[in-house]
Amino acid sequence: MTVNPNSALAFAELLIKKAPDFVELICASTDDEFDSAHDAFIGEAVDHLEVNKKNFAALDEVGLSGVFAASLKMPGVTVLQEAHSNGHVDITVYFHHCTPVRKKLFEAKIYDGPSYHISGLEQLLNRYATGREGRGVVLSYVRKSNIAQLVKSVRAKMDEDLPCSQQGHTSDHTIKWSFLSHHAHSSGEELAVAHVSCNLFLEGSDK
Structure with missing residues (x-):
């Protein structure tokens, strides 16, 4: 197959114009660049949940994660619910356009206090993470x-x-009502975790 360089250039310019966040994601050369680019898609998924919180009010944790997972899907990306990694991870995301393939694990909880949130962190790091994954995510549906x-x-x-x-204190995250932490892992690696909160509060229903 012969590729017309002019057509390829035109396509690249169009892609940069129409989907700059996706271009930054697929062109990321470091973990930090990749995480920064993927934060844009996580932010969009959070926004989708929040602006539709009335529509999703009857959903449980699994249902909310299903909606969140659907919002993360894009070309070259596989998003799975309840995939197995030493247990059933709420959301697993594979980025096939990367070499090697990148993987992110998400543990989700409906907020029920700091201790319950930390139990999700423990599941993510002590059960599911092998040390090969990129920055993990603990989702909090508040x-x-x-x-x-x-x-x-x-x-x-x-x-x-x-x-x-945990290595030192938590730090701010670019997504509102979210933060970052770093942890020594049994693999010998230091793993970063993003703690991302979704505001699903409805007036008259504080539960």
């Missing part, structure tokens, strides 16, 4: 009011207890 203060309480608890061999 149906209680005052999400900003709830996230601060989780960070305060983690910074006090340093769970899962």
Whole structure:
């Protein structure tokens, strides 16, 4: 097959114009560049949940994760629910356009206090992660009011207890009501985790 270089260039320019976030993702050469680019897609998935929270009010944790997983799908990416990795991971994402293939693990919880959030972190790091994956994600579906203060309480608890061999204090994340932590893993690697919160509170239903 002969590729017309002019056509290829025109296609590349069109792709950069129409899908800049996708271009940044597939062109990322470092883990930090890749995570930064993928944060844009995570942010869009969070936004989709939040603006449709009335429509999703009857969904449980698995249902919410199904909606979130669907929002992460794109060409060259496989998104699975309940895939097996030393247990059933809520969401697993494979990025086939990368060499080697990159993989992200997501553990999701409906918010029920700092200790419950940390239990999700423990599942992610101590059961599911092998050390080969990129930055993991703990998703928190928050149906209680005052999400900003709830996230601060989780960070305060983690910074006090340093769970899962946490390395230092948590740090800010580019996505609102979210933060980052770093942990020594049994593989000998230091694994980063993004803690991403979705505001699903509905007036008159603080549960």
